[in-house]
Amino acid sequence: MSFYEVVSKYRDFNFNEYFNKVTKEDVIRSINSESLNEFDLLNLLSTKAEECLEEMAQRARALALKYSGRTILLYTPMYISNFCINKCSYCGYNIENKIERRKLTLDEVRAEGEAISKEGFKHLLLLTGESEYQSPVSYIADSVRVLKDMFPSISIEVYPMRTEQYKEVVEAGVEGLTVYQETYNEEVYDRVHISGPKKDFKNRLDAPERGAEAGMRSLGLGALLGLADFRQDAFFVAMHGRYLVNKYPYIELSFGPPRIRPCAGGLKDIKEVTDKNLVQVMLAYKLFYPQGGINITTRESNEIRRNLIPLGVTKMSAGVSTEIGGRTLSKHGTAQFDINDESSTEEVKELIKECGYQPIFKDWVRL
Numbered sequence: 001m002s003f004y005e006v007v008s009k010y011r012d013f014n015f016n017e018y019f020n021k022v023t024k025e026d027v028i029r030s031i032n033s034e035s036l037n038e039f040d041l042l043n044l045l046s047t048k049a050e051e052c053l054e055e056m057a058q059r060a061r062a063l064a065l066k067y068s069g070r071t072i073l074l075y076t077p078m079y080i081s082n083f084c085i086n087k088c089s090y091c092g093y094n095i096e097n098k099i100e101r102r103k104l105t106l107d108e109v110r111a112e113g114e115a116i117s118k119e120g121f122k123h124l125l126l127l128t129g130e131s132e133y134q135s136p137v138s139y140i141a142d143s144v145r146v147l148k149d150m151f152p153s154i155s156i157e158v159y160p161m162r163t164e165q166y167k168e169v170v171e172a173g174v175e176g177l178t179v180y181q182e183t184y185n186e187e188v189y190d191r192v193h194i195s196g197p198k199k200d201f202k203n204r205l206d207a208p209e210r211g212a213e214a215g216m217r218s219l220g221l222g223a224l225l226g227l228a229d230f231r232q233d234a235f236f237v238a239m240h241g242r243y244l245v246n247k248y249p250y251i252e253l254s255f256g257p258p259r260i261r262p263c264a265g266g267l268k269d270i271k272e273v274t275d276k277n278l279v280q281v282m283l284a285y286k287l288f289y290p291q292g293g294i295n296i297t298t299r300e301s302n303e304i305r306r307n308l309i310p311l312g313v314t315k316m317s318a319g320v321s322t323e324i325g326g327r328t329l330s331k332h333g334t335a336q337f338d339i340n341d342e343s344s345t346e347e348v349k350e351l352i353k354e355c356g357y358q359p360i361f362k363d364w365v366r367l
Contacts (some may be wrong), residue, residue, distance in 0.1 A: 002202070002206050002209070003141065003205055003206065003209065003239075003240050003243050003244075004060075004205055004206065005097065006239060006240075006243060007184060007205070007236060008167060010236075011230075012264075013044075015175045015231065015232050015235075018042055018046075019042070019045075019046040019047055019048075019231065019329055020046075020047075020259060022042070022043050022046040022048045022049070023048060024048055025061075026043045026046075026048070026290070027043050027044065027048055027049045027051075027052045028052060028055065029043075030043040030044055030189055030320070031044070031052065031055050031056055031059050031287065032059070032176070033253050036287060036288050038235075038239065038327075040288070041235060041238055041239070041284060041288050042235060042268070042283040044056065044230070044283070044287055044288070045231045045234055045235055045280065045281070045284050049280060050276065050280060052281065053131065053276070053279060053280060054355075056280070056283040056284070056287065057283060058313055059280075059287060060282075060283045060286040060287055060311050060312045061069055061220050061310055061311060061312070063286055063287065063290040063312070064290075064310075064311070064313075064314075065288060065313040065350045066290070067290050067291050067343070068293070068314050069360065070356065070357045070358055071314075071353050071358045071359075071360050072309065072313060072314060072315065072316055072357050072358070072360070073123060073309065073314060073315045073316070073358055073361075074120075074121065074315075074316060074317075074318045074345070074348065074349070074352075074360065074361055075121065075122070075123035075124065075125055075153075075155075075315060075316075075318075075358050076116055076119070076121050076124065076125070076318060076319050076320060076345075077124075077125040077126075077127055077157075077316055077317060077320060078112060078113065078116060078124055078125065078126055078127055078147075078273055078340055078350055079127045079128070079321070079323065079324050079326070080103065080104045080109055080126060080127070080135070080143055080324065081102070081104065081131070081133065081134060081139075081324065082099070082102060082103075082131055082324050083101050083105040083128045083129045083131040083133075083134035083137045084102060084129030084131050084134070085130065085131045085196050085197065085199065085326075086130050086195070086196030086198040086199075087193075087194040087195040087196055088182075088192060088193050088194065088195065088196070088288075089137040089191075090182075090192055090195075090224065090227060090260060091207075092163055093129045093130075093228065095196065102324040102325060102329075103134060103135065103324070106142055106143065106146055106326060107350065108144045108176045108328070108329065109146050109147065109336065110146050110147070110165065110264070111145045111149050111328045112328050112329075113151070113324055114147065114150065114338070115327040115328050115357075116150075116319070117150040117151065117347045117348035120166055120345065120361050121151065121155060121319070121345075121361060122151055122215050122361045122362040123151065123152075123153040123154075123155070123361070123362070124150075124151040124153070124154050124155070124240045124251070125157055125176075125178065125317075126140070126143065126154060126155070126156045126157070126158070126174075127156070127157045127158065128149070128158045128159070129139065129168070129238075130158070130159035131159070132159055132195065132197075134209075135158065135159075137161065137165045137168055137169065138168075140156065140158060140169055141168055141169050141172035142172075144156075144172040144173050145173060146170060146175045147173075147177075148172070148173035151295075153174030153175055153176065153363060154173055154175065154176070154216065154313060155168060155174065155177060155178060155180070155220070156174050156176070156177060156178070157174065157177075157178040157180075157220075159197065159198075160179065160197075160203055160204050160206075160207035161207070161210065161211075162210065163210045163213050163214050164234045166182055166210055166211050166212040166214030166215075166216065167215065170214050170215045170216060174216070175216065175217040175218065176216060176217060176218035176219070176224075177207075177208065177211035177218070177219055177220070178219075178220035178221075178246055178256070179204065179207045179208045179211070179215045179220070179221065180221070180222045180223065180224060180256065180258070181204060181205060181221070181222075181223055181236075181237070181240070182204075182223060182224045182227060183219055183224065183227040183228040183233055184205075184223060184228075184232070184233050184236035184237070185227075185229070185232065185233065186201050186253045188227055188228040189201050189296050192227055193286070194242035203289075205240075208221060208244060209244060209247070209248075210319070211338070212244060212247070212248040212251055213248075214284075216251065217232035217250075217251065217252060218251060218252040218253070218254065219244060219251050219252070220253075220254045220255075220256055220295060221237055221240055221241055221244075221254070221256070222237055222255060222256035222257060222258055223236070223237050223294075224258055224259075224260055224261055225257060225258065225259045225260070225277075225278070225281065226260040226270045226271050226272070226273050227260065227270075227271070227274040228271065229271070230271065230277055232282065234281040234284060235284070237255060238255070238284065238285055238286070238288045239249060241253050241285075241289055241292060242256060242288070242289060245289070245292075246254075252293070253281050253289070253291075253293065253312070254292060254293030254295050255282075255285045255289075255292055255293070255294055255295070256292065256294075256295040256296075256316060257278060257282050257294075257296075258295065258297060259273050259299060259300070261276065263340075275304060278300075278304075278308075279308070279311065282294055282296075282308065282311060282312065283311060283312070284311075285312075285350075286311070293314035293315055294311075294313050294314055294315070295311050295313075295314070295315040295317075296308055296315070296316055296317075297317045297337055298317050298318075298320045298342070298343075299322070302347075302351065303344050305351070306351055306355060309351075309352065309355045309357055310355060310356075310357075314338070316348060316356075318344075318345045318348035319344060320342075320351070328339075329348075333365070338352050345349070
């Protein structure tokens with residue numbers, strides 16, 4: 001079975017009609033339920049639930065303290081290539097964009113890794129553009145081998161791979177995989193992914209499961225909020241997560257609720273996702289799957305991140321550069337998107353402490 005079958009099941013489901021029928025009593029009942037089903041999730045994502053955000057927040061805060069305590073893991077991304085063969089209407093790496101393309105050599109990967117390591121990071125997210133020709137699996141695996149002595153935990157956010165390719169990078173030292181479906185609306189997905197391998201909706205949808213089959217310890221899921229109806233996308237993200245943990249109970253699952261940020265040649269027709277909407281999505285994730293992590297990146301402002309911390313955040317990026325070689329090279333590749341929080345690593349640590357939480361750089365030990 002593929003999660004595509006679950007998505008297909010809801011192809012004729014009238015989300016708006018369901019949302020319009022939700023009552024406040026429905027929402028309160030779902031908030032207080034010990035085990036939420038798909039309809040509880042819909043209730044929490046409905047417009048009526050906006051009247052109950054305080055109740056949702058109180059419940060989410062209690063669940064977050066129960067399952068995660070007061071620690072927040074700090075990680076940072078490292079972009080090693082921005083070559084991409086996809087034509088996506090919302091992304092700065094779009095093959096038609098006239099940007100500075102760059103790919104780090106393994107010596108440059110090491111230098112960039114050493115610069116990051118000096119800031120204290122132990123968890124690294126390795127990213128490339130989606131070009132298997134320019135960034136083959138062997139290059140990604142070699143980069144991981146260069147970096148694994150500096151970072152006990154390395155995750156990747158790259159193009160979808162086959163199961164045997166994921167096994168190759170796992171053997172090299174990768175333990176986590178992040179795949180954002182961008183949108184679970186197949187029609188919108190087809191429209192914004194104009195050409196390239198990424199246009200294959202089902203191939204991307206099944207990538208996290210292939211990663212789990214290959215032995216990934218942790219998986220990160222999300223939709224790029226603003227491409228389509230955010231309530232529907234958030235519903236499918238959470239359902240996708242439950243599908244995966246039911247099938248692969250050993251994985252550690254995290255949700256990311258990124259909103260579209262400006263980028264070179266970026267999509268102009270963006271559906272607004274307000275701060276209030278973002279909070280609702282995040283709270284719904286936490287109530288639906290309390291054991292899951294919530295990852296808030298520098299796509300969000302310092303102020304927003306401060307306000308979100310008590311609501312279930314478990315991971316935050318810090319010291320971020322989305323440029324290729326952004327820490328060590330004088331001439332680096334164009335960034336994928338503009339970040340919204342340029343705080344230093346130390347400033348992010350202080351922010352977390354001021355909120356009464358403990359920033360940590362390492363949350364597990366490889367045996």
